[in-house]
Ligand code: 4AD
């Protein structure tokens with residue numbers, strides 16, 4: 295007999311048929327003559343209620359049906375008289391596929407803290423919260439490919455091992471096959487990378503952008519979507535050492551075109567989540583409400599689904615970095631010295647400043663442009679004022695920076711001059727500079743941090759909870 299997924303059964307609501315269902319036990323309640331088993335197979339947040347007449351089954355089998363155990367149940371779908379579900383499965387045959395010792399299985403039917411579940415990240419998929427998060431994460435990855443495919447962008451796979459530091463920030467993980475204890479040395483006593491695997495020092499990529507630009511200046515519009523690595527020692531709720539980034543790169547786009555694309559793209563993804571992940575979002579919205587119950591009113595965030603609708607339906611605010619600094623300096627928050635970090639033209643904005651602009655001042659997403667060149671990467675287009683570059687950061691509530699991007703400097707001489715100022719190795723990037731030597735064009739791109747976006751969609755507060763196996767400083771378990 296064909297196995298049916300719980301999702302299909304609950305969606306159709308049909309009764310009368312005999313079906314086979316396989317899944318994991320979430321809970322079991324027993325009375326004298328019947329047991330009710332809540333079975334979940336991961337296809338949907340809801341469980342299927344399995345009704346067991348205890349007189350029809352072996353006592354020892356029933357004893358081994360505990361939270362976490364895997365079952366195959368053959369039975370008949372019947373209209374349910376219980377609340378919360380339309381159909382239930384009246385069991386005829388039960389096979390215990392895999393028992394779970396109730397003394398040892400960590401995920402019991404009670405509220406577990408997110409910290410506890412992080413320590414049990416290998417099993418946390420078995421909870422409603424993480425089931426919902428990872429179904430949504432899947433849907434968003436799918437929607438990203440869908441969006442770009444509809445808009446004529448090509449998916450370009452850029453390398454994970456690279457010899458260049460695209461962001462010029464030097465926060466890279468070295469990739470080597472040299473003996474860490476006894477590396478070969480040059481006559482001067484330095485590590486001899488010429489005998490390393492690639493014959494040169496290599497790292498895990500911090501961004502696919504430079505290779506993406508090569509693709510865009512031939513294919514027109516491309517995007518990358520892959521793992522990205524940063525060895526920054528940031529122990530925050532928004533930083534991972536291994537995260538996923540989506541990087542579109544577009545020939546012939548200026549900064550305005552790029553802002554329009556970023557806003558349209560984000561709104562498409564949010565609408566997709568609202569249309570396709572309603573059950574999981576409803577669950578997560580309830581979870582958030584529950585979590586915020588004790589907080590004072592002004593610290594409570596908007597209902598998750600209201601917030602998603604609000605962002606999808608309203609224009610983002612667009613202003614310059616200089617304008618943002620003005621607003622911050624004139625704010626009561628600043629005057630009362632409530633910002634921890636300084637606000638000064640030329641200084642990079644901290645997440646507290648970004649969130650002030652988004653959550654308190656404009657009360658909607660903000661796109662900031664034209665940042666001081668000193669705080670941005672070498673490849674950004676230099677504005678005529680000589681002080682700023684055509685950078686673009688998209689700032690979101692609760693998150694701060696969710697997208698970083700820019701128009702690129704397409705002028706060979708200006709680009710090389712800036713690279714020299716910033717001590718970027720011009721010789722090593724000869725291949726990148728060839729885009730400016732041969733048929734250079736105005737072009738632009740941006741990077742969306744996938745996990746930061748999933749934080750926003752799910753309303754979760756810690757980036758470690760929206761990637762299956764987080765890598766952070768001193769943490770690479772599982
Ligand atoms: O602003 P970033 O560093 O920009 C770039 O890497 C450019 N090459 C993108 C481009 O123009 N093609 O990073 C882009 C985004 C950030 O806005 C943030 O959302 C995310 O990547 N991000 C991180 N997410 C999680 N953990 C980290 N350590 C992150 N660093 C950046």
Ligand code: MG
Pocket residue numbers: 695697698
């Ligand atoms: Mg950035």
